[in-house]
Amino acid sequence: MTFRDRTTNVDALRSWRGDVEADYIYTTGVAGERFFTELRDTGRILAAHCEACERTYLPPRMYCEKCLGPLSDWRPVRGPATVEAVTIASVDAHGNRPPEPEVWAVLRWRGIHGGLVHRLAVPPKQAKPGLKVHPVLRPAGSRVGNITDILYFAP
């Protein structure tokens, strides 16, 4: 060992309990602004299309990650989303086990590069890949313009 003197008395062990003051605003940016304003005002989900790569991005962004060209062609996604993967979360954000587990899913749309990761409002046993689902939004007028305006996805 490298230290000749080591603490062997547990009563002598000392630590100090601290926290970090770190509060932020998170700027949604140009693409986020467009997406969340549309979601709040019309309930539509917008994607951004790259003509050169024939890719339509969801979440939308201002640039194509393949060719790095700027994107300005906005298109609403159409039809239901398809569940690609599911998980049944038995542990909440704080590590506790709530009485009802939460279902999360990777959601894909036809013709879309990407999708969304969100909650699924179906019983755990029925949560399977291939399920067709739609977003359920907060009622118009009470939406705030962020991702929580989508409450969950349901068949």
Next chain:
Amino acid sequence: MRVGIVGVGVVPFRTVTPEYSWKEIMYEAAQRAYADAGVDPRADVGSFVTCAEDYWEGFGIFDEFTPDQLGAVLRPACTVTGDGIHGLAQAMMQIQAGLADVVVVEAHSKVSDLLTYAGVVHHAFDPIWNKPLGGHPYYVAGLEMDAYLRASRVGEKACAAVVAKNRQNALTNPRAAHGSKVTPEDVLASPPISAPLKDLDVAPLADTSIVLVLAAESRARKLAANPVWIRGVGWSSDSPWLETRSWTTAAYAAMAGKMAYAQAKIRNPAKEVEVAEIDDKFSYKEPQHLEALGLSKKGSTANAISRGDFDIGAKLPVNPSGGSIGCGNVIEASGLHRVAEVVLQLRGEAGQNQVDHPRTGLAASWRGIPTATGAVAVLGVGR
């Protein structure tokens, strides 16, 4: 110019380290590595690279806090915000560029000081698209496990066998903190975290510090009778968006492996690699990474696991150290720990976990949830 590893310092993993500060853990690893290499850090080392992330540490601008405990005061020192293998690559390049003959690389975990582990992991989620939805961050591992198991022929049973193997290997590794007799049935019966992910599928946390001493070829030959050569390094990141990345394959590991294999002139990794230390922060990551790295054929991995093809004593022992599941998840030190374990294997110093005379070994890391970033090092002994 070849770069050799001539010194290894590993502080044995522990679940808590209440008597040492994080600086003292680093000091201990450094002292072990300098003794192993036979170098004086104040006179012989040209540059120091540390690997850390401020949120894991609990204070800002981590790199300002590193020189004194490593012997790096008023010497070239920098921090890589990444996994230990990213730091290894940086150190190797400094030597190859002629900036220094001997370079030290360090990575550590004092994660037992972190009272809100899940909160810090959640802080790494996209703040616009994912974080506001809440939930325990391991739902991402649950989703990835579901996607991977469905796309591969690997099932929950094979993942449970990986846990049993790695916990067993750790029992005879004196550096491991979480060795235990665990059966695949125990794993399958453990409480769900985010199904299909269960409690025992998750690598438990541990504290450690790892220090390696690297040297240019001519210097390495003087310092060590049998230097372990870094034959190749690679690193890669997939799209950070949860929504657009690959969920079924570890694309980042495949790219990082390709880069490292090209330098090491490895054409058939499954035949040429003789010992592998592969990230297993969650059980399913071991088979997923094995497939991405070309060490197991897609579609046959589950059978290979059940045959014991990756056990100590088989043709390609995987995680003979016990991996993260058996030793402990040491966050950004995980990759450097695996490099250290491969070095010990190639030197023939792995004790009861020694693999039969390996000459080529591989270490592969992943930065954990929610990243899609990994790094690979190919190591070898002899000419």
